[in-house]
Amino acid sequence: MDPFEDTLRRLREAFGVGRTRPAEFRAAQLQGLGRFLRDNRQRLQDALAEDLGKFTKLGSAFIRKEPFGLVLIIAPWNYPLNLTLVPLVGAIAAGNCVVLKPSEISKGTEKVLAELLPQYLDQSCFAVVLGGPQETGRLLEHKFDYILFTGSPRVGKIVMAAAAKHLTPVTLELGGKNPCYVDDNCDPQTVANRVAWYRYFNAGQTCVAPDYVLCSREMQERLLPALQSAITRFYGDDPQNSPSLGRIINQKHFKRLQGLLGCGRVAIGGQSDESARYIAPTVLVDVQETEPVMQEEIFGPILPLLTVSSLDEAIAFINRREKPLALYAFSNNNQVVNQLLDRTSSGSFGGNEGFIYLTLPTLPLGGVGNSGMGRYHGKFSFDTFSHHRACLLSPAGMERLNEIRYPPYSDWSQQLIRWAMSSQSCTLL
Template sequence: MDHSKILTQQKNYIASKESNSIQDRIELLKKLKSYIEAHEKEILDALYADFKKSHFEGYATELLVTYKEINLFIKKLKKWSKPKKVTPTLFNFPSSDYIYHQAWGQVLVIAPWNYPFQLAINPVLAAIACGNSVILKPSELTPHTAKILEQVVHAVFPKEIAYVIQGGVDTSTYLLEQKWDYIFFTGSVPVGKIVAKAAAEHLTPTTLELGGKNPCIVDETADIEIAAKRIVWGKLINAGQTCIAPDYILVQKKVKEKLVKLLIQEIEASYTKHVDQSPDYPRIVNEKNFERLAKMLSAEQLLYGGDINERDLYISPTLIDEPKLESASMKDEIFGPILPILSYTDFDEAEQIIHHYPHPLSLFIFSENTSRAKQWMKQFKFGGGIINDTIVHFVNDRLPFGGVGNSGVGQYHGKHSFETFTRKKPVLHRKTWIDLPFRYPPYENKLALLKRVKGWLT
């Protein structure tokens, strides 16, 4: 079907005042959940075909997160959608004041390849639950998952409510040239800037979920065994292709040697010494990303790993020793199973390294000194932070998820998704049974009285 016809149908539907009621939208969410449950194996098989991602990891990081979001919207949508009464100002007495939540209209969702199912379907279901129509552009780099996404969306939703348009850069360019009421993008910083520029042409509001170089600090008081276990898990899930994964470690010099030893032990305990044979270790998404990561290894001093197999798109878990800040592994976000380790002696030295880069999407610190850890959390700007773990803040829908500055614009998850895909619309209902003349001209002799009552009015 001609894409322009679909776009027009959705625009006409939004403008026609025929948008589904809240209960209709809840029924669509229930239908979506049932369809996903009935096709779990197909979805997990698609993720394996794109990444060699195990069914356990696929279920935990893609389906479970999606079920959680669907269930929350089904449970809370009616409550969230009710107009909220707010306290009126004395200046407008007598009146009743409300905040209504209104859908933006037609939404474009451009999804990434690293978690290609849940990072596509979750913003789509949230936008639809809020009363919007959606065009979803899945990533062409994960074609098997993109195909199943199209199957899911077209089976569950009428095309005037949601539709999938497949394609590469040309398709994205075409879609960004259109006028949207809202754009939701997840991906890299360079492409995020392109999206922001395109949105600015029409003054379209956006959410940009991007990334950055996420520091993981390990101080001398940390439980090093726990730190190693949780760092390895957070870094190597999805073979490191996770926007919130630790991008480099900053470890206090006194405990560096112990940490490195335990990181290696934990890698081998999780995936064996023959990581390429582990059924739980995914692969790099494509040749382009494989080559980018392989080049990083050629110029670095390795502490562990460095094995590659281009035919299998396999790169082993790799630890890099004290890279320079200008090196390939430290210049940009790694987005792979490569983990640079830098040491520091005091806070000032660590702070200088962290401030060398734009504000990250995540920051992690392992420390048993709670007051110090909290102070570090206050000191730096980042999207989301964790003390004594990695990446798990993502699963708490009560916490807003998003970046700051270079790592993103806007937040979502749970109620924060509802607030993203609706606009707060203020409404004031003024009563007519009294109409004080004070505000009307002429203003002669009224200024002195206004000054006397300003404390009541402000």
């Protein structure tokens, strides 16, 4: 019998039903902790005296944000400039030296970065390195002081395993299947406009794009003509000739996406042209959860619609899958949006909106669980690439003031120490 199984199951069940989430619950637990310390002060002091027994006081305490040292940034191909330079800004601002590894898949941007960027930076502190998976693997054999990787969970595990050999901290910006719940109580055309724009932006090659829609059968019937209207308005009757629709990055990804078009039933779009790496803005219906399009991040202009009978079923569907990088909810009822927010977990959340939050430097970008760890953007980038060093500076003189902490301890000195502790001017060690 596993001695921990029952305890861990009980705690996970409590977290799963949201018991720890209300602010009132958290406050009550903190108050209980305070009562524990007050009610059991003497027993705790006796126990500390039995086990260790020592105190400290005085000094100037602060946090010093220092650079880690040598940072490795491994960038993706889908936004090859933005997702290379934004973390680089944070690493430079924090005072680090940086090795920058752009994606070999976005060949044009990789070439420009390799040829031109070193001309603008101190080459004794910054370097751009090139290569594919084999070269990246060799690079990861070396010790770095911090690594930021943006890419798939599969490769993220490889990066994390390599970092673990040197106990190197990491930020992993990974992907996932981002759910989008559409409530019956909403305007289908408004939802279609927003979902279509975010889904097909950059030909769907965006890690925070809505990856699939959950809605009722009735809403699906209302949403389909609205999506068709939005797609036609955005990209015209012939989207292949629209200058506003991007292309798939390479033939390998085109073939992968073309294979996904066979899942479910094509309700909108479905056309493809290999010579132009073109996949039409597509909507799939009658999709089964077990089909390939629901087993991997799509990363293309394909949107599956899955039907659910209720909000509770949608939440259960989301929660039995890996935690996504982003989650979206559309409803005229704020309670529905808040339920999705309260009863699920994701790296980011959009209520009646898509990933426009990426334009706000006051909000971090980061995943949770399978969608990543750590965060950056704005000041969060500076903090990510900084070691938060706890510091205490004590005066060299005034030793008489410190004598109270030295043994032997008289009754008077113990009373004074207890008073200092109760006034929160002393730290117990």
